[in-house]
Structure formats: C-alpha cells, structure tokens
Amino acid sequence: xxDFAPIIEKRVIPRLERRxxxxxxxxxxxxxxxxxxxxxxxxxxxxxxxxAAKAAGLxxxxxxxxxxxxxxxxxxDDMTLEELSSQLAPARVVAExxxxxxxxxxxx
Numbered sequence: 001x002x003d004f005a006p007i008i009e010k011r012v013i014p015r016l017e018r019r020x021x022x023x024x025x026x027x028x029x030x031x032x033x034x035x036x037x038x039x040x041x042x043x044x045x046x047x048x049x050x051x052a053a054k055a056a057g058l059x060x061x062x063x064x065x066x067x068x069x070x071x072x073x074x075x076x077d078d079m080t081l082e083e084l085s086s087q088l089a090p091a092r093v094v095a096e097x098x099x100x101x102x103x104x105x106x107x108x
Contacts, residue, residue, distance in 0.1 A: 002028055003039040027056035033077055041065035046079030050087050059091050066097035 005028050016024045029052035031038045033045040044065065053062055064084070073081045085093040 002030065004041065025056060025059075027052040027062075040067075042067035043076060044068040045077035046075030046081075046084050047077055049075070050079070050084055053088055059088075062088055062091055062093045064093055064095045066095040069095045 005026060008026055013024050013026065029044050029048045030036050031044055032048050032051075034043055042065065046068070049064055049068065053059070064081070068075055069081050075081070075084070081093065081095055
C-alpha cells in the first residue's frame, strides 16, 4: 500500500543502501479494486502489485506484503502468489507478513 511507502523511502531504504549498496527501490501499488483511498497493504489486489512491479522494471527479488495474501495463497482479486511469481520470473517473489519489521531488521 501507499501508507507505509514514505517510511520505507525515508528510513529503511537509506539504511539498506548504506549497508548493502545502492540497489534498492520501492514500487508503489495503487488499489484499483477498492480505490486509491484504500492505502493499506493488506487490501492490495495481486494485479496491482504486478502492475507496479512491471512498471518499476527488473528486479532480483520482490518483497510483497504478506498481509495482502491469505493463508491459501490468494490475493483479494483471486490471483495467487504462485501466479504473481510466475509473472515476475525470473525474479523471486517473497511475501512476508511482517514486511516492515523484516526490512527494518535488514537495515540495522
């Protein structure tokens, strides 16, 4: 979602780049299913994540908010995490429920 994006851009990416080099960028996904006023990651459809990733360009790894994927591996729009992964191959797609915390820990 877009709510957490400013925090990632201002606090997390600079730390990651200091530690690992300038290889990180953020792809913002807008919610086309529920509207752009819905800005939480847990309600992002898979197709919007896919569109944002494709618009951002090539990557080795895509970190996807795990909150957007249910326990069965489906996004709100019935796209599966497996389908998203195949669309973004050869990049690896990782869905992490505690995405923010995982990024902060990586940056420390």
